Amino acid sequence: MTAFAFLFSFSGPASRFAAVCVALTALIAYVGLRILDEVAPMQVRYAYPLVALFAVVLLAVSARRLYDAGKSRGWALLTLIPAWGLAAGFFIALLPQRRGLIWANNGGRLAGFVLVVMVLTLGVLRVWWVPYAVVGESMKPALLVGDYLVAKAGEPVVRGDIVLMHLGLYGAQDVKRVIGLAGDRVALRGGQVWLNGAPLVQLPQGDFVEVMAAQGPLGTRPRCANGLVGAGAICRKSHLREVLPNGRGYGVLNIETGGVGDEMAEVTVPAGMMFVLGDNRDASMDSRFGAGLGGLGFVPAQSVLGVAKRVVISSDGRFIMTPWTVRLGRFWSALDG
DSSP states (O other), X not given: OOHHHHHHOSSSOXXXXXXXXXXXXXXXXXXXXXXXXXXOTTXXXXXXXXXXXXXXXXXXXXXXXXXXXXXXXXXXXGGGSTTHHHHHHHHHXXXXXXXOOOOOOHHHHHHHHHHHHHHHHHHHHHHHEEEEEOOSSTTTTTSOTTEEEEEETTOOOOTTOEEEEEOSSTTOEEEEEEEEOTTOEEEEETTEEEETTEEOEEEEEEEEEEEOSOBTTTTXXXXXXXXXXXXXXXXXXXXXXXXXXXXXXXXXXXXOTTOTTSXXXXXXXXXXXXXXXXXXXXXXXXXXXXXXXXXXXXXXXXXXEEEEEEEEEEBSXXXXXXXXXXXXXXXXXXXXX
């Protein structure tokens, strides 16, 4: 068996020893990725093509080991589940032999080659495009619970951008809108943002309306300006269009007047930092609040993983891939602002 067939073919033999070695190598790669994510979170994306390659090798070897053990090769797909897939790989590697070894055929090799190209393509794209799943309502109306977006890495950040940030808390990430850059003066008075001594224009857009229901994988329920409403009732928030001095506009929501985040004394954004806000102002912990209060405070500019550009797919159910919960109107939709 050639080296390519051993690594990437989905038919042929795979001994216990070989499968265990591949699983151990994948485990080392996974641990290395987690360490790199902690010590160099801004560079970790460059490792994803190699991680994708390891994933394909583990999948192919596991499929052959399953066949040798008299099991369906479809179970090898379990190895693609993050973290848990490693346990599946070790379990499959230790399965007893059940049938004679069948050497690789051209069809198996072709399947391996096609999958390698697909997974490596996704791994390379991951270098420039960072995915993120929205589980909270802090960025409504631009981002809804259940949106799955991509952020472009390496983009220069300007006011009004929605940015994906690395928070440095066990790999935690968050999305917010950039309001102030280094040297800007930011304040809030009566819920209105003041930037460099002038208020941002806020144009009424009527109400933002949604149905009161559990949203997304966490079952988040929205806050409403019209009080506590029961399941299935209409939940309303005041919808405004906020406009920056450069003319860039975006939607913001208001739930209550005189909320805890509606007033903030003027601050100057330090060098190398940003001031960010959630568009759903009364449901966002952002730069208005320090870390001790559960907020973000000033955010280091170097923590930006990418500028959010598009919603790839969206679901209003608990699981993003459930067909009947997909929001077709948000498929590959550009973000405002």
